[in-house]
Amino acid sequence: xxxxxxxxxxxxxxxxxxxxxQGVGFRPFVYRLAQKFKLNGWVRNTSGNVTIExxxxxxxxxxxxxxxxxxxxxxxxxxxxxxxxxPPRGDTNFEIWQSQPEAGKYQPVSPDIATCAECLEEVFTPxxxxxxxxxxNCTNCGPRFTIIKDIPYDRPLTTMSRFTMCPECQAEYxxxxxxxxxxxxxxxxxxxxxxxxxxxxxxxxPCPDIIRKAAELLGQGGIIAVKGLGGFQLACxxxxxxxxxxxxxxxxxxxxxxxxxxxxxxxxxxxxxxxAEEAKLLLSPQAxxxxxxxxxxxxxxxxxxxxxxxxxxxxxxxxxxxHILLRDAARPLVMTSGNLxxxxxxxxxxxxxxxxxxxxxxxxxxxxxxxxxxxxxxxxVERDTPRAIRRARGYxxxxxxxxxxxxxxxxxxxxxxxxxxxxxxEYAFLSQHIGDMDNEETMSHFENTVKLYExxxxxxxxxxxxxxxxxxxxxxxxxxxxxxxGIKIIGVQHHHAHIVSCLAENAAQGPIIxxxxxxxxxxTDGNLWGGEFLVCDCRDFQRAAxxxxxxxxxxxxxxxxxxxxxxxxxxxxxxKDTSLDGLPILGQIPDAEVSIIxxxxxxxxxxxxxxxxxRLFDAVSALAGVRGxxxxxxxAAIELEMVAPDDVAEVTPYPFAITEEKEPMVIKLGELIxxxxxxxxxxxxxPVISARFHQTMARIIVExxxxxxxxxxxxxxxxxxxxxxxxxxxxxxxxxLEREGFQVLSHRSVPPNDGGISLGQAIVANYREMRS
Numbered sequence: 059x060x061x062x063x064x065x066x067x068x069x070x071x072x073x074x075x076x077x078x079x080q081g082v083g084f085r086p087f088v089y090r091l092a093q094k095f096k097l098n099g100w101v102r103n104t105s106g107n108v109t110i111e112x113x114x115x116x117x118x119x120x121x122x123x124x125x126x127x128x129x130x131x132x133x134x135x136x137x138x139x140x141x142x143x144x145p146p147r148g149d150t151n152f153e154i155w156q157s158q159p160e161a162g163k164y165q166p167v168s169p170d171i172a173t174c175a176e177c178l179e180e181v182f183t184p185x186x187x188x189x190x191x192x193x194x195n196c197t198n199c200g201p202r203f204t205i206i207k208d209i210p211y212d213r214p215l216t217t218m219s220r221f222t223m224c225p226e227c228q229a230e231y232x233x234x235x236x237x238x239x240x241x242x243x244x245x246x247x248x249x250x251x252x253x254x255x256x257x258x259x260x261x262x263x264p265c266p267d268i269i270r271k272a273a274e275l276l277g278q279g280g281i282i283a284v285k286g287l288g289g290f291q292l293a294c295x296x297x298x299x300x301x302x303x304x305x306x307x308x309x310x311x312x313x314x315x316x317x318x319x320x321x322x323x324x325x326x327x328x329x330x331x332x333x334a335e336e337a338k339l340l341l342s343p344q345a346x347x348x349x350x351x352x353x354x355x356x357x358x359x360x361x362x363x364x365x366x367x368x369x370x371x372x373x374x375x376x377x378x379x380x381h382i383l384l385r386d387a388a389r390p391l392v393m394t395s396g397n398l399x400x401x402x403x404x405x406x407x408x409x410x411x412x413x414x415x416x417x418x419x420x421x422x423x424x425x426x427x428x429x430x431x432x433x434x435x436x437x438x439v440e441r442d443t444p445r446a447i448r449r450a451r452g453y454x455x456x457x458x459x460x461x462x463x464x465x466x467x468x469x470x471x472x473x474x475x476x477x478x479x480x481x482x483x484e485y486a487f488l489s490q491h492i493g494d495m496d497n498e499e500t501m502s503h504f505e506n507t508v509k510l511y512e513x514x515x516x517x518x519x520x521x522x523x524x525x526x527x528x529x530x531x532x533x534x535x536x537x538x539x540x541x542x543x544g545i546k547i548i549g550v551q552h553h554h555a556h557i558v559s560c561l562a563e564n565a566a567q568g569p570i571i572x573x574x575x576x577x578x579x580x581x582t583d584g585n586l587w588g589g590e591f592l593v594c595d596c597r598d599f600q601r602a603a604x605x606x607x608x609x610x611x612x613x614x615x616x617x618x619x620x621x622x623x624x625x626x627x628x629x630x631x632x633x634k635d636t637s638l639d640g641l642p643i644l645g646q647i648p649d650a651e652v653s654i655i656x657x658x659x660x661x662x663x664x665x666x667x668x669x670x671x672x673r674l675f676d677a678v679s680a681l682a683g684v685r686g687x688x689x690x691x692x693x694a695a696i697e698l699e700m701v702a703p704d705d706v707a708e709v710t711p712y713p714f715a716i717t718e719e720k721e722p723m724v725i726k727l728g729e730l731i732x733x734x735x736x737x738x739x740x741x742x743x744x745p746v747i748s749a750r751f752h753q754t755m756a757r758i759i760v761e762x763x764x765x766x767x768x769x770x771x772x773x774x775x776x777x778x779x780x781x782x783x784x785x786x787x788x789x790x791x792x793x794x795l796e797r798e799g800f801q802v803l804s805h806r807s808v809p810p811n812d813g814g815i816s817l818g819q820a821i822v823a824n825y826r827e828m829r830s
Contacts, residue, residue, distance in 0.1 A: 070099070070144040071119055073110040075126070077137035078456065080211040081168045083197030084108055085154050086239040087131050092152040095122050102155035103210045105516075106163030113149050133171050133198060133343060135456065137484070154234060157210040164516040166485065167203050167211070169452050170287050170432065172345035172376035174199040176237065181378045182385075187226070192269065192379035193251045193426065197241045199343070200377075203455055204288045204430050205243060209514060213242045217427035224249035243426075251426035253379075258419050260411045269379070272422050273386035281305055283396050283410055283418035287377060288432020288451055288490075289403035290396025290410045292418060293319075297389055299360040305392065306362070308417040310399040313689035315364035317347045317371040317434065319393035321384040326350070326372055329357035329390065336439045344452030345376040346435035359390055366697045373434060376452075379424075395433055400494050402503040405431045430510060431503060433491050440785055441792070446809045447783060449477070454490035455511065458808065458817065461565055467823045468508065468519040468539070470532035471816035472552065472579075474691065475780075475809070476500075478508055478532070479816035480517045481824060486562065487515055488808065488817050495531040504532070521546045523823035525555070525815065527580035548823040552579025553590045554599040555818030556778040560810070561596055562821045564776070564803045568595030571602070571763050571772050571800075573791075576779035576811070577617065577672030577692070586610070588670025588779070589725070591762050593770055597825040602766045603716070603723035605674060605758075606631070609665035611658040620676035620694040621646045621686040622655055627677045629659040631728040632735070640739040642683030671755070671781045674727070678751050681734055682744040692780065698748050699784050706749035706786065711757045716765065723765065725758055756790035760798060767800070776803040780811035 075084070080103050088101040088110055097114035112122060123141070130136055173181075177196055180188045188194045195201070205217040213219055223231060227246050230238035238244045245251060253268045265271040272282055279301045281294045292309065294301045296318050306312055320326045323337055330350035332340070339348050349369045354361075357370075364370055373393070375381040384391065396404045396414060404410040405428045411421060436448040446453070464481035471478050476492040489507055493500045511517065524536035526549045540547040556579075557572030572592040581587035582601075589605025609626040610616035616623045621643045628636045634656070638644050647655075658665050675695035680686045684701055685694035713729040730751075737747050763775050775795050782788050782804070792802050808814040 067115055068113065068146045069116045069119055070111065070113040070146045071123075072142045072144050073112065073123075073126070074140045075108045075110070075136060075138075076106070076165060078133070078135040078166045078168045079108045080165065080209070081197070081202050081242060082133035083131040083237065083239070083241075084134055086197070086234045087129075088126070089152060089154055089234040091122055091125050091129075097122060098149035098152050100149075100153045100155045103157040103212070104163060105158070105160040105210050106165050111144070112152070113146050131198065133168060135166070137166070137459065157212050159210060162516055164209060164514065166457050167206055167209070167455055167514055169203050169344070169454060169456055170201050171199045171343045172452070173378055173381060177378065178381060181381065188246055190269070190382055191247050191250075192253060192377070192382060193243070193245050193424070194378045195241060195243050196237045197239065198237060200241070200243050201287055204428050204432050205426070206514065207429055211242060216242050217429050218243050218245070221245055221250055251424050254423045254425075256411075256421045256423065258415060258421070260421065263420070268422070269382045270386050272420065273383060273388075275420055276387050276391065277389070280419045281308070281417070282420045282422055283404070283414045284379070284383070284422045285407065285410070285424050286380070288428060288430065289405045290414065291393050292396050292414070293383075294392045295387075295389055296363055296392045297358045297360060299362050302360050302362045302392060305394075309394070311690070313365065313693060315367055315371060316392045316394045317373065318359065318363065318390050319373050319375060319380060319384060320390045321375065323374065325390070326374070329353055329359055330370055330372060333439060335442050335444065339437060339439060339444050340372070340374050344435065345374055346437045346452055347371045347373045349436070349438040349447070363392065366700055368700050371436060400500075401497060402493055402500050403431050403433055430490075430507065438785070440788060443806055445804075445806055446813075447811070448475070448491045449488065449807070449809055449813060450490040453807070455487050455514075457485035457487050458563060460484050460486055460562070462824070464824050465521055465827050466517050466519050467521045467523060467820045468517070469523040469550075469816040469819035469823060470525075470536045471819070472525055472812035473527070473530040473532065475812040476504060476532060477813050477816045478504065478511075479820040480511050480515060480519070481820045482515060482517050485515075486817055486820055487511055491813060501531055501535075504535070519543070519545060521548060521823050521827060523548045523550050523819040525549070525580065525819070526551055526582070548826060550819040550822045551582060551599065552815065553587055553592060553779070554594055555815045555822060556810075557592055557594055557599070557776050557818065558596050558821050559808055559814035559818035560776040560778040560803055560805055562817055563806060563808045566774070566776075566803060569593060569770075569772060570595070570774040570776050570803070571766050571770075572599070572776045572778065573759055573763070574779045575671035575781035578668055578670045586666055586668040586670060588668060588672055589674065590669070591722075591766060593766060593772065596821050597829060601722040603725060603762050605669040605671060605725050606727045607667040607669050608673070608677075608727075609659055609662070610668050610673065611655045611665045613664050613666055616673070617676070619687050620680040623673050624677040624680040625655050626659065626665065627674070627727070627731050628735070629656075631731050634660060636735075641681060641735065642738070643680050643686060646680065646686030671779070675781070678734060678747070681738055682747045683738070684744050684748070695781070695784070699752070699786055701745045702748040702752055702786055703745055706753055706790070709746065709749040709753055711754040712750050714754060714758060716762060718765065723762070725762060730754060752786050752790060755787055756794050759791045760794040763795060763800060764798060773799060774801045774803060778805065778810050778814070782810045
């Protein structure tokens with residue numbers, strides 16, 4: 059064949075693949091594709107992408123590109139593929155080149171991934187060189203984000219750099235046909251991380267089988283601090299009420315439900331009802347905690363794990379260490395965050411031995427350092443859709459894709475359930491769950507994680523966004539940061555940020571009707587909002603309607619003690635002389651405190667006004683005798699939801715009124731509170747009151763949205779705010795809105811609670827900057 063004719067049939071492509079394409083087996087995948095199609099060239103990681111040059115027949119190149127998109131490794135997330143045609147160079151083979159660092163370049167980083175089936179088979183196969191090795195992993199699973207110090211993702215830039223691979227592991231690492239090719243955490247018992255078991259004082263406990271010994275100690279009623287992927291977890295026997303009670307006392311967590319870990323899906327089904335979608339989520343590479351309906355008739359899990367709750371938070375093992383421990387323990391285990399209540403999760407061995415001393419009886423340690431703290435993610439499934447409650451392990455720092463090229467913005471988030479968000483190019487990097495910003499340890503975690511994200515994603519913020527509340531620690535951080543760096547600062551109203559976070563993950567821009575229902579957030583009038591109907595887009599908002607204001611006697615004390623909130627509503631809406639006779643709250647409040655609260659309300663002392671839906675739920679919970687004081691956030695509202703029957707279709711909503719004379723409209727609650735008080739005094743059971751109240755709140759959402767739609771012509775409603783974690787209200791509201799012809803936008807991958815606020819702040823800041 060004529061050489062020129064042969065050359066004419068050949069082509070060479072320069073290909074750049076962006077997305078989560080490092081640390082997921084992408085280069086060996088490309089190598090194998092090139093071999094399959096008999097193509098020559100090379101592939102390498104760079105700081106910004108995976109770059110490929112490939113040469114061969116044009117038809118083969120076409121098939122190569124199709125396979126590159128359609129057959130990518132399971133953990134890969136391709137965001138974009140660009141190609142350019144080059145003249146053929148006559149390469150004679152295909153090679154994997156050394157990584158190329160590039161100043162200023164970056165790319166998304168893979169979250170940590172639950173143990174894959176192939177690794178699990180090796181772990182439980184006697185005679186395999188990784189038999190019962192708790193750090194087994196490959197390119198399809200194992201630690202990623204928690205061990206990365208910088209990009210490109212190569213072993214020297216991870217916490218595995220201290221471990222030199224043995225010849226066998228090195229051979230796997232170097233073999234493009236091996237699933238451990240360039241698996242940066244690759245290791246085995248000869249050359250990798252190892253375990254140590256100690257007593258509560260940190261003294262090593264000699265034993266031939268550390269995990270089996272730990273399982274024995276759990277069976278004997280011990281509490282063990284287990285070093286996991288992103289930090290420590292506190293484990294104990296979930297069927298033993300005495301040890302669960304002891305853990306609650308030591309952890310200072312008297313009421314908040316504990317998460318559980320169970321060995322298999324079959325085991326989970328003995329304790330919980332599991333739908334097909336819930337099973338899929340449990341078994342996914344992300345392996346989050348999933349909130350499942352508790353089968354109390356067949357489960358031997360002690361009620362102390364989740365008192366007054368219909369649901370259990372359950373996850374499956376996601377590391378070999380967890381798999382072996384659960385197999386040997388042969389029982390469900392509490393597996394809760396390794397911290398004292400409200401502190402960040404412990405990360406390092408010395409830190410855990412110091413902070414958890416007196417909490418854990420034993421410590422199961424290892425010597426693979428954790429670079430980034432990483433809590434377990436929490437999800438629920440509603441309307442056949444997984445929905446985030448806490449976004450962390452398995453999901454962060456995977457970005458939310460944006461429909462525009464973003465400025466470099468740092469959004470600092472809210473005070474509770476804090477996350478932050480960095481935007482750059484087409485990405486919004488929403489951080490993992492940081493926590494409640496009410497102590498020095500959490501603030502330090504926040505600052506360190508901001509620095510990590512800025513380094514990994516090469517972000518130098520041009521703008522910083524924050525909540526309007528002047529006393530929020532993230533707001534103070536933002537003001538200080540902006541002053542030190544000399545950059546622009548943008549304040550974003552709390553509930554506007556809620557709605558825009560929902561718009562962002564639904565790839566919508568508005569204008570829409572936004573329903574933001576939460577506890578409290580700082581309003582533009584200086585009051586504490588939380589029952590809001592906004593007409594808004596990603597830049598601006600108008601307050602179209604809100605729940606009627608009520609005083610919070612004692613301020614934050616009214617959140618901790620819902621009976622105070624109940625008295626605030628009674629005083630404001632029914633009058634100061636309203637009789638408390640026959641109401642359960644009389645038995646909840648010390649006599650002296652009733653007098654103090656009355657004086658606060660009469661004089662308006664330390665009684666800020668709120669329209670918060672969460673505060674209304676608290677008040678109703680207290681009035682109905684469900685919960686007058688709380689141990690954890692939203693406990694009164696959660697327990698009010700839990701007492702409601704599954705079917706509330708037949709109950710009649712309570713009355714309410716909407717004033718339309720001036721804007722914003724006000725949803726008047728006097729008739730509602732009066733009717734609830736009447737029901738309580740007439741002995742109507744709490745489940746019926748709860749059912750009627752939930753129906754009422756859904757009707758408020760629907761009727762108010764209809765009025766706003768009539769004025770504006772808008773037919774799309776976005777639901778956001780922590781109150782929409784309430785499954786009953788969420789479903790009633792969506793059903794009611796859809797019956798009236800509304801399109802409903804809701805959260806899926808971003809939490810509806812304050813964990814999504816930072817995303818909304820970042821988007822608003824970007825849109826306002828576009829206008830300027």
